[in-house]
Amino acid sequence: MQSVVLTAVARIFFTIILTGSVWILLRGHNEPGGGFIGGLFGAAAFATLALALGVETARRALLLHPVVLMGIGLFVAFASGVPGLITDASFLTHQWGSLAGIKLGTTIAFDLGVYFVVVGGVLSFMFRLFAEDAR
């Protein structure tokens, strides 16, 4: 089921959706968005790639194994809670500071963890399903 149009625009779509997903992730704290939705969009970006150019291309684009990505996500989310444990004696109490005039908090790290887990989780079995199909 190869479509010339889809193949041609897949990489462009992939870039747009992935960038969009990161944007959704980052704006999440103040506008609609966040790690979960961003992660779903990120997974959709890779799904586009897998549908159009085959699952191997998508795998290579991801660089990491989806299960590894999931583990990294869990770790990042966990690690984002540790500063709170140290300063405020309570796990996951987020800490805030500012860098070059932009207010930053450990919430970003937590959301990034959510993002990774969702992308890795969805892709881990989606790649499997597509790979099954390819054989």
Next chain:
Amino acid sequence: MDISTVLLLGLLGSIALPFVATATGRFGGWIAALLPASLFVYFFGLTGQVGEAPIVDVVPWVPSLGIDLTFRLDGFSLLFALLITGIGAMVTLYASSYMERKPAFQRAQFLLYIFLFMTAMLATVTADNLVALFVFWEMTSLLSFLLVGFHGEDPKARRAALQSLLVTAGGGLALLAGIIMIGVEAGTFSLAAIVADPAPLIDSPLFPAIVACVFVGAFTKSAQAPFHFWLPNAMKAPTPASAYLHSATMVKLGVYLLARLDPVFGQVAWVGATMVAFGGATMLIAAVQAVRATEIKAVLAFSTVASLGTLVMLIGLDGPVASVAVVGFILAHALYKATLFFCAGMVIHATGTTQLNRLGGLARHLPVTAAATIIACFSMAGLPPFIGFISKEYLFEAKLASSFDAIVVAIGVLVNAVMVAIAGVLALRPFFGRARRPIRLINRETPGMTIGPVLLAVTGVAFGLMPSLVAHALIEPAAIAIHGEAFEVSFKLWHGLTPMLALSGLVVVLGATLAWYWDPIHVFLRRRRAFDELLTDRGYDRVLDGTLALARWSTRVLQNGDLRVYGAVIAASVTGLVAFGLLSGAGPLLPDVAEAPLRPYLVVVCALIIAGTIVAAIVPSLVSAIVAVGLSGYGLALVFLMNGGPDLALTQFSVETLFVVIVTAVLLRLPVVARSSRTEGERWTDGVIAAAFAACVFVAALWVAGKPFNPELTEWFAATSVPEAFGRNVVNVILVDFRALDTFGELAVVALAALAAWVLLRASGKTSRSARKET
């Protein structure tokens, strides 16, 4: 140094020292023994101070739940701490010699378990907070599991380890329930506070439940009938562990707890009577089984069970003398029983034989062991001038002084006579009897293995000859600690001509007779198979098999692999619960529809959603069904979007999209038009469940909408989101900040679910590939 600091140092030493010590080679055991020995010195140094007043060390832990790590060292705790560390040092030396030929890692592992166990025991007997005590209590159960199953390659050891864990940890659960009820009723988890003011507990309507739960916990740990069977089986543990855990220390924890709570429980007559009944039953069962046993360690194990029964009975008796008897017997029993286990281990180590009737004439080869055994056996038999004699005198005095019938004394005389017989047989037979076949010696005595039993045996004699050594320093504070109030404590060798002395004489005569006719009685009882049925772990097997059968049955019925059955069961259960909730509620509430204007776009969107569901339910083509379901999903997202839920809408859109993408991948391998595999009747059932489910959800939704909306949380989040969490998107702020721990838990669930799906898909891939190859 504070007790908490010492325990922490002990823990660190427990982890580090075994590996350091085994790496140093031959004298590793002596180096390792420094840890328990220095702890012993520390606790010994506190003796004088504890005699004045208990030492308390408070460390906060979970103050919001009233749980702290308060360590409180009074006389009774100190007695245990000295026994734990003192015998611990002997066990360390003994084990290093016993396991000399094992690989270094295995030796280190064994010492690690022993040390960790020692630390957990020390923490248990010094913990004042019941919740903390429970945590340490369960740690000892876990370490006992690891030690019993130390030779995991032996299926019997594995079975015994699992059995001891299931029984003690299962009892631990009951204990936890009891502790929570105590905390709720007494308003505190502090043992000292509970004992100081027992009235709220005794007057509570939950008191019988509390007693029952604590009893189950203590009886399983201390191997009381009907849970006595695990202890003899636990003798699969390496002998040093048996000597330590299953004779001198861990199995006494149940007794420890009962004694601690005695100032509360002792005020209610039926509680004491229950303890006397269970203790007495345990003593009798253990006495019969001890005579029937053929292995040395089994004989010792049953005599331990009998001793534990004696202790439980003594705690159940009233009067201050019972407290003295409990303390004295704990001390005497630990000293002689650890010695006997050490000696039995030496005999097994030297000969490779565990059967009592195959041993004989070992006095020539193992002279030191023989001497230690004889001293310990005298103490066990309760002969003067050993400490066992003193403790037995007090035991009888407590029984005579209590308000219970003569039956308590009769059981005491009978079981102690069996103890005398066992002591006689153990002291004489392996060392002076004639072996049926010549015995080949595999190992010889080593200083590491004999120093422990000799020291303990000599201590027993010293305490017996000069009871003043311990009477004031150890026995008195301990007895007062468990009695709850101060009283005049006497602990002497010679009482004059008393009824107790006459009973002791009777016991010795009976015991000697029994020892003389040991073989015929042993064979007679051994042949009575009914005892196997009644007194061993058959009941445990039945319960375990029943549980497994129930699990298999429920798996077969509920997890039968048919997704549609799962769906039906879940939907039907939810429907039932919701319907129950609705029917038992206050009556239907209806939203005030008149106030809300009819919004035309909603009508259109809802029509779209309904159309989607109807199409999905009736079309035979899977692709059309997916598209139709997607239609409903997008419609729902639109509703969210227009009603102030942009986050929800965005999520819904992306989930719907991904769903179609994923399902496409699956569908490519399925026929486009699925042949319906459901029969007409099944379709009707599905339809009824679906309709009932929908109806319930509809009514519930109406009801919810009809309730006045409580805006408290909404307003709170809206007000605090920006100032406290610096975010304007309240949904996201709740997810990543206010309820971040929940989100983290959900993340873990998502990750695990994805991981499981990933693994399952690989498995199915393999089978389908191999299946394809075959065709």
